[in-house]
Amino acid sequence: MPFGNTHNEMKLKYASAKEYPDLSKHNNHMAKIITPAIYELLRKRQTPSGFTLDDVIQTGIDNPGHPFIMTVGCVAGDEETYEVFKELLDPVIEDRHGGYKPTDKHKTDLDPAHLKGGDDLDPDYVLSSRVRTGRSVRGFCLPPHCSRGERRAVETLSIQALDTLSGDLKGTYYALKNMSDAEQQQLIDDHFLFDKPVSPLLLASGMARDWPDGRGIWHNENKTFLVWVNEEDHLRVISMQQGGNMKEVFNRFCTGLTKIEKLFKERKHEFMWNEHLGYVLTCPSNLGTGLRAGVHVKLPNLSKNAKFEEILKKLRLQKRGTGGVDTAAVGGTFDISNADRLGFSEVELVQGVVDGVKLLVEMEKKLEKDQPIDSMIPAQK
Amino acid sequence: MPFGNTHNNFKLNFKVEDEFPDLSKHNNHMAKVLTKEIYGKLRDKQTPSGYTLDDVIQTGVDNPGHPFIMTVGCVAGDEESYEVFKDLLDPIISDRHGGYKPTDKHATDLNFENLKGGDDLDPNYVLSSRVRTGRSIKGYTLPPHNSRGERRAIEKLSVEALTSLDGEFKGRYYPLKSMTDAEQDQLINDHFLFDKPVSPLLTCAGMARDWPDGRGIWHNDAKSFLVWVNEEDHLRVIAMEGGGNMREVFRRFCVGLKRIEEIFKKHNHGFMWNEHLGYVLTCPSNLGTGLRGGVHVKLPKLSTHAKFDEILGRLRLQKRGTGGVDTASVGGVFDISNADRLGSSEVAQVQLVVDGVKLMVEMEKKLEKGEAVDSMIPAQK
Numbered sequence: 056m057p058f059g060n061t062h063n064e065m066k067l068k069y070a071s072a073k074e075y076p077d078l079s080k081h082n083n084h085m086a087k088i089i090t091p092a093i094y095e096l097l098r099k100r101q102t103p104s105g106f107t108l109d110d111v112i113q114t115g116i117d118n119p120g121h122p123f124i125m126t127v128g129c130v131a132g133d134e135e136t137y138e139v140f141k142e143l144l145d146p147v148i149e150d151r152h153g154g155y156k157p158t159d160k161h162k163t164d165l166d167p168a169h170l171k172g173g174d175d176l177d178p179d180y181v182l183s184s185r186v187r188t189g190r191s192v193r194g195f196c197l198p199p200h201c202s203r204g205e206r207r208a209v210e211t212l213s214i215q216a217l218d219t220l221s222g223d224l225k226g227t228y229y230a231l232k233n234m235s236d237a238e239q240q241q242l243i244d245d246h247f248l249f250d251k252p253v254s255p256l257l258l259a260s261g262m263a264r265d266w267p268d269g270r271g272i273w274h275n276e277n278k279t280f281l282v283w284v285n286e287e288d289h290l291r292v293i294s295m296q297q298g299g300n301m302k303e304v305f306n307r308f309c310t311g312l313t314k315i316e317k318l319f320k321e322r323k324h325e326f327m328w329n330e331h332l333g334y335v336l337t338c339p340s341n342l343g344t345g346l347r348a349g350v351h352v353k354l355p356n357l358s359k360n361a362k363f364e365e366i367l368k369k370l371r372l373q374k375r376g377t378g379g380v381d382t383a384a385v386g387g388t389f390d391i392s393n394a395d396r397l398g399f400s401e402v403e404l405v406q407g408v409v410d411g412v413k414l415l416v417e418m419e420k421k422l423e424k425d426q427p428i429d430s431m432i433p434a435q436k
Numbered sequence: 437m438p439f440g441n442t443h444n445n446f447k448l449n450f451k452v453e454d455e456f457p458d459l460s461k462h463n464n465h466m467a468k469v470l471t472k473e474i475y476g477k478l479r480d481k482q483t484p485s486g487y488t489l490d491d492v493i494q495t496g497v498d499n500p501g502h503p504f505i506m507t508v509g510c511v512a513g514d515e516e517s518y519e520v521f522k523d524l525l526d527p528i529i530s531d532r533h534g535g536y537k538p539t540d541k542h543a544t545d546l547n548f549e550n551l552k553g554g555d556d557l558d559p560n561y562v563l564s565s566r567v568r569t570g571r572s573i574k575g576y577t578l579p580p581h582n583s584r585g586e587r588r589a590i591e592k593l594s595v596e597a598l599t600s601l602d603g604e605f606k607g608r609y610y611p612l613k614s615m616t617d618a619e620q621d622q623l624i625n626d627h628f629l630f631d632k633p634v635s636p637l638l639t640c641a642g643m644a645r646d647w648p649d650g651r652g653i654w655h656n657d658a659k660s661f662l663v664w665v666n667e668e669d670h671l672r673v674i675a676m677e678g679g680g681n682m683r684e685v686f687r688r689f690c691v692g693l694k695r696i697e698e699i700f701k702k703h704n705h706g707f708m709w710n711e712h713l714g715y716v717l718t719c720p721s722n723l724g725t726g727l728r729g730g731v732h733v734k735l736p737k738l739s740t741h742a743k744f745d746e747i748l749g750r751l752r753l754q755k756r757g758t759g760g761v762d763t764a765s766v767g768g769v770f771d772i773s774n775a776d777r778l779g780s781s782e783v784a785q786v787q788l789v790v791d792g793v794k795l796m797v798e799m800e801k802k803l804e805k806g807e808a809v810d811s812m813i814p815a816q817k
Contacts, residue, residue, distance in 0.1 A: 061441050061484070061485060061486030062486035062581065063486075064486075065485055065486070065577075065583070066583040066586075069586070073584070073585040073588060073589075075584075076584060076646065076649070077613065077649050104443050104446050105445075105446075106443075109583070113645060117645060117646065117647065196443070196446070200443065202443065202446065202447040202450065202455060203456075204447060204449075204450030204451075204454040204455040205447075205450070232458065259645075263498070264494060264497070264640075265457060265458075265497055265498065266498065268457070268458050
């Protein structure tokens with residue numbers, strides 16, 4: 056039978072124990088969950104497009120751990136990965152997403168009217184506000200596995216959809232491979248350009264293949280709404296602006312996203328979504344909403360307080376450096392965002408950021424005046 | 437690797453033009469040779485282990501070019517790659533190996549006694565001498581493609597073979613994954629340690645998967661004979677020492693290599709070899725002898741002479757920096773080695789190095805005395 060996943064057949068001639076990876080120095084979700092029994096059960100399988108167990112876990116084998124973050128250590132190559140390899144991925148999802156069970160249902164809420172407040176975060180502290188999510192286009196394999204033909208088809212569909220946007224969402228697409236030096240410099244200055252992945256987490260899963268073919272950036276004229284095509288996910292949709300008006304950022308985010316989704320549906324390529332996992336994305340950590348809503352906020356005093364980490368945890372928030380997921384904070388300015396993705400709606404997560412950051416800024420102001428904050432520490436959300 | 441070959445079925449739904457890579461900015465042997473016609477003809481093929489055309493060329497697609505070297509831009513995943521994809525690889529081999537034709541035969545000569553001279557290169561100029569080659573073990577797929585089970589089996593076979601060596605070859609195996617800090621420091625001081633590949637030429641071809649599992653270094657007690665297991669090839673065999681006695685280095689190389697080959701043959705796992713391509717290795721540039729015989733030599737004056745590169749070309753020699761294949765030279769000290777691999781024997785290639793380096797040192801000495809070297813410039817070998 057031509058093109059059965061032939062190398063998988065060859066590997067099966069070795070006993071499972073001989074093929075089982077050495078995870079003795081590893082600390083990621085995959086390494087915590089996988090066992091020789093799970094490996095043995097799943098290694099015979101493949102998705103319809105030929106993604107295998109070894110493909111799922113390769114990035115976690117090649118990247119034992121990270122100093123700042125607990126990495127997931129596995130990726131999906133297509134929508135079916137989450138079904139075919141559920142014996143591994145369900146426990147990984149449960150571990151990563153606060154006990155989310157295989158029977159749980161995820162709710163989607165992209166109605167910005169449901170957000171309370173969020174237009175008055177103090178701009179003396181909150182330097183910028185941003186909401187991002189990812190979307191996968193049904194019918195195509197995901198970035199770790201897609202071919203050039205698939206990737207280019209995703210790009211073509213995306214450009215068609217984005218070109219129909221109008222009003223304040225009207226914009227232009229910049230293909231990475233045709234970019235002039237001037238365009239590139241402008242995008243760098245705007246903090247919009249995404250570069251070829253250098254993180255070994257991404258490289259080891261095959262997401263950088265054929266770079267920069269099929270990759271590009273679309274943004275509106277005001278540079279407040281931005282779409283990345285074929286980076287870590289088929290689409291990354293970003294709404295951002297200076298200052299603390301998260302409400303406006305979220306409004307624009309929901310409006311734009313809803314319009315784009317409609318355009319893709321019209322072209323018979325809706326987004327990958329199901330009622331258990333919500334939006335299906337490449338990395339299991341982004342399932343559900345795929346949403347990260349955050350601010351860059353100055354918290355030089357609070358961040359040195361002994362209870363900073365505890366407060367963040369209670370607020371279900373996460374800190375990062377201002378350079379992104381695997382960087383350190385500089386000068387007391389932090390990227391603060393929602394820690395959850397799955398099991399909460401978009402509105403709920405953004406509400407958590409808005410309310411939480413408001414409280415953190417109030418605490419910072421108290422600490423500036425040398426006043427205690429112990430009474431302000433919230434209960435676990 | 438991400439290309440489960442079942443995915444080949446999906447890719448065939450896209451037209452050749454939609455899958456053909458964008459090589460417009462590329463300068464490597466693969467990009468020079470590959471056409472849409474060749475791509476169209478070979479894209480539905482696979483080797484028995486499931487290696488596909490896209491697997492062969494991925495590293496060349498991802499690495500457009502290199503400032504110092506003309507890269508090959510493709511790799512073999514198994515012995516059969518060179519047959520199944522001959523329509524692409526034969527022209528590349530011809531382009532890389534000086535017009536070597538599909539009908540040509542390659543001569544193997546590992547009788548060190550056939551080397552003339554080579555024991556008297558001036559140690560004031562020739563700092564060290566080294567000969568290396570690679571060997572692939574029949575019955576296993578190659579480093580871009582092999583599974584952990586295959587890689588470990590190669591390691592086990594290799595360790596058995598090497599630990600049975602005695603006399604001047606008696607030595608020890610150091611697996612990369614269980615190395616102590618002290619062992620690691622020692623190997624670094626001896627210039628023996630190989631590190632996880634960082635060169636994208638190698639990582640894009642999948643050779644760094646599962647690092648450091650199944651990888652290791654074996655060397656004899658005298659530290660003059662060294663074998664790398666599961667780096668870029670199944671085996672890399674190296675003989676080296678300080679000074680200019682290339683004859684002795686080549687003797688040790690040939691004797692040790694023959695002993696190792698005998699042991700593998702006894703276990704019914706001989707080396708991959710055929711009368712057309714000689715020794716079959718991962719990179720097409722290493723076919724034939726797989727041999728690089730070279731010296732570190734001080735040529736501060738000759739290297740700045742206008743005709744330096746021309747002289748090297750005529751002597752069929754190649755220069756590199758002393759850090760290896762993709763480094764620059766430091767302080768006028770160059771790594772000079774044979775440029776050819778296929779179409780001439782081991783003895784013939786080492787003879788060229790011995791004779792050529794001897795001549796270049798004489799030229800250097802002349803230039804030191806302010807004398808001209810034009811009359812010494814050789815004819816094309």
